[in-house]
Amino acid sequence: MFKAEIDANTFGEVIDVISALVNECRIHINDEGISTRAVDAANVAMVSVSLGNGAFNAFSAETCEVGFDVKKLRNIAGMMNKADNVNLLLPESSQKLELSFAEYKYSVTLLDPNTIRKDPNPPQLDLPARVVIPGDALHSAIKAAAVVSDKIAFVIDPDSESFIMEAEGDTDHITKEMKKGDLISITPVKCRSLFSIDYLKEIGKVMSGASSVEIFMGTDHPVRFLFNFADSKGHAEYLLAPRIEAD
Amino acid sequence: MFKAEIDANTFGEVIDVISALVNECRIHINDEGISTRAVDAANVAMVSVSLGNGAFNAFSAETCEVGFDVKKLRNIAGMMNKADNVNLLLPESSQKLELSFAEYKYSVTLLDPNTIRKDPNPPQLDLPARVVIPGDALHSAIKAAAVVSDKIAFVIDPDSESFIMEAEGDTDHITKEMKKGDLISITPVKCRSLFSIDYLKEIGKVMSGASSVEIFMGTDHPVRFLFNFADSKGHAEYLLAPRIEAD
Amino acid sequence: MFKAEIDANTFGEVIDVISALVNECRIHINDEGISTRAVDAANVAMVSVSLGNGAFNAFSAETCEVGFDVKKLRNIAGMMNKADNVNLLLPESSQKLELSFAEYKYSVTLLDPNTIRKDPNPPQLDLPARVVIPGDALHSAIKAAAVVSDKIAFVIDPDSESFIMEAEGDTDHITKEMKKGDLISITPVKCRSLFSIDYLKEIGKVMSGASSVEIFMGTDHPVRFLFNFADSKGHAEYLLAPRIEAD
Numbered sequence: 001m002f003k004a005e006i007d008a009n010t011f012g013e014v015i016d017v018i019s020a021l022v023n024e025c026r027i028h029i030n031d032e033g034i035s036t037r038a039v040d041a042a043n044v045a046m047v048s049v050s051l052g053n054g055a056f057n058a059f060s061a062e063t064c065e066v067g068f069d070v071k072k073l074r075n076i077a078g079m080m081n082k083a084d085n086v087n088l089l090l091p092e093s094s095q096k097l098e099l100s101f102a103e104y105k106y107s108v109t110l111l112d113p114n115t116i117r118k119d120p121n122p123p124q125l126d127l128p129a130r131v132v133i134p135g136d137a138l139h140s141a142i143k144a145a146a147v148v149s150d151k152i153a154f155v156i157d158p159d160s161e162s163f164i165m166e167a168e169g170d171t172d173h174i175t176k177e178m179k180k181g182d183l184i185s186i187t188p189v190k191c192r193s194l195f196s197i198d199y200l201k202e203i204g205k206v207m208s209g210a211s212s213v214e215i216f217m218g219t220d221h222p223v224r225f226l227f228n229f230a231d232s233k234g235h236a237e238y239l240l241a242p243r244i245e246a247d
Numbered sequence: 248m249f250k251a252e253i254d255a256n257t258f259g260e261v262i263d264v265i266s267a268l269v270n271e272c273r274i275h276i277n278d279e280g281i282s283t284r285a286v287d288a289a290n291v292a293m294v295s296v297s298l299g300n301g302a303f304n305a306f307s308a309e310t311c312e313v314g315f316d317v318k319k320l321r322n323i324a325g326m327m328n329k330a331d332n333v334n335l336l337l338p339e340s341s342q343k344l345e346l347s348f349a350e351y352k353y354s355v356t357l358l359d360p361n362t363i364r365k366d367p368n369p370p371q372l373d374l375p376a377r378v379v380i381p382g383d384a385l386h387s388a389i390k391a392a393a394v395v396s397d398k399i400a401f402v403i404d405p406d407s408e409s410f411i412m413e414a415e416g417d418t419d420h421i422t423k424e425m426k427k428g429d430l431i432s433i434t435p436v437k438c439r440s441l442f443s444i445d446y447l448k449e450i451g452k453v454m455s456g457a458s459s460v461e462i463f464m465g466t467d468h469p470v471r472f473l474f475n476f477a478d479s480k481g482h483a484e485y486l487l488a489p490r491i492e493a494d
Numbered sequence: 495m496f497k498a499e500i501d502a503n504t505f506g507e508v509i510d511v512i513s514a515l516v517n518e519c520r521i522h523i524n525d526e527g528i529s530t531r532a533v534d535a536a537n538v539a540m541v542s543v544s545l546g547n548g549a550f551n552a553f554s555a556e557t558c559e560v561g562f563d564v565k566k567l568r569n570i571a572g573m574m575n576k577a578d579n580v581n582l583l584l585p586e587s588s589q590k591l592e593l594s595f596a597e598y599k600y601s602v603t604l605l606d607p608n609t610i611r612k613d614p615n616p617p618q619l620d621l622p623a624r625v626v627i628p629g630d631a632l633h634s635a636i637k638a639a640a641v642v643s644d645k646i647a648f649v650i651d652p653d654s655e656s657f658i659m660e661a662e663g664d665t666d667h668i669t670k671e672m673k674k675g676d677l678i679s680i681t682p683v684k685c686r687s688l689f690s691i692d693y694l695k696e697i698g699k700v701m702s703g704a705s706s707v708e709i710f711m712g713t714d715h716p717v718r719f720l721f722n723f724a725d726s727k728g729h730a731e732y733l734l735a736p737r738i739e740a741d
Contacts (some may be wrong), residue, residue, distance in 0.1 A: 015481055075394045103425055109418035144598055147569045171603035172566070178597055270672045319666070350672055351638055356665035
């Protein structure tokens, strides 16, 4: 059994965070809130989201696991007005989630969680370098890099204590250097890793609204993005595997 | 001979109402105003429009019938500014309509009315159930239903005196229930008919701007939508054939 | 060596003027400013632009000629905010232009000017007729004509001292007549030439923002459009060959 009430806005944000990477996911529900962790089809990126019960206007749940068609929920979220209050109801042992808002009632058949790939184990990673920057600064750097290349490098230069995003095209080059004063915070450990812009564009769009994104990096290692949403009651994480730099 | 002056806004509204269903039509002109009635190519839906001479800033006409290329007039309407005054002139026995507005003068060759299918006879229908709702409530229900299905049922439940629009997809279901308080008016006769969302999307867009739409229904019968436009000087009607519900 | 500082807005305007016709061009730089002249691939239209050093916030240059990939610079301009200050640096004998703005630094490989077609010689033309009109009046006439045809005639009627733009479709006709009071200025010499709307649409969009466009015309002769941009510190000219009117 799961019964909750949530703002349309928060509902939409959760769905957007997840749908940047996957079309379906397992949602874990218990009395403390809901959470999910999923990897994309190509095993390149992982998303983790948790939303505490405090993010809901009302919340009562028994521990369970359900399969969500994220794309379909995104279409439904698109029908909501921001001010709508969304009621969610999953009756005991039912396979249909009932969503109601305004004068609408949707009944959505859930996916069998057994048909969705198992929850990935979060890898143990040693990512000693760290910066915190506004989400829109990250997003605009990704868009700028896309003009010249399909890859972007995330670099920390410990000497100048600056965070550098750079992309190298066949003939052109672009650098965005954020110095200490431009950063919310930095742990200036030397690092450099290269990432696919395709993935970053999707998740960058989601993170562009976050006032701060915490980025953990290493050298030729994955990057981890942490950010909050829904007035900091929702926590999200993206993990993205590196591309190997050719010489 | 036909000579008239009309607001660009009203001109655009008439064209929009017609172009939701057909690309060409016969316009009947007489000293009381203009009107048309046309069915779509698949014979599924009919549109009727009349615009009294009071909707014009100036109007003088002899009885005649002309063929309009609705698509072309829509393109021309798209060039007008809302505040423009549009002058229409069809000289005696001419086949060219002259439209002028701002510094523009268009001369548009009319279609031969004999090449356009005859005016349909409005069918005699017994549609005892009736609701009146705001146009945007109708339009948003149609868009919501489109998320799960390509058909929507219009239902009146006489016991609860409510108007229900519902759509059934392969796995999902959506209901919009408007109770008595949400409706402008209701004649609560039991009814249920199913309609194609494709048609409703087009005509729903046009009706979304109407403050009220009067809907007449039966069971497995067509639906009739009546609404006004151009400050109630224009009257429009859509009639849409039902789809038969498979068991 | 070339080193300059310019508003992002002005930078974008120069690029837009050029990119309406060509994808690459030779830029001539000297201590008075920059300029270019280029013809489109089909030899139908020519663009000339000059931007005096006063349009720059800082400017120092030795005489040189560089090849620009206009499309690429347009993408980069798209990343700028209007309020950005753009720094341009072309080191002595370098083939890479460095653009920096906000926290970004782009390094763009220039094209070899020898691979770009030679500067066209501006043809000697006798175009005795002349009108000056607002850029948006010109642009909207072009869009209106596109509804009925792919060609537009520019006509001056010396008797009524009016400037007429007209298009003739297979069945329809459109005229925009601007009388003396609608024009900023007119030299009422009889003329009539026909032009391709495809070209005019592109350059009309650029000119739509100009408060005035000076148009020189003849009969079955090219048309010349002159206008300023960047607070009148930039001067631009388009020259467009006529289409020959079939009888």
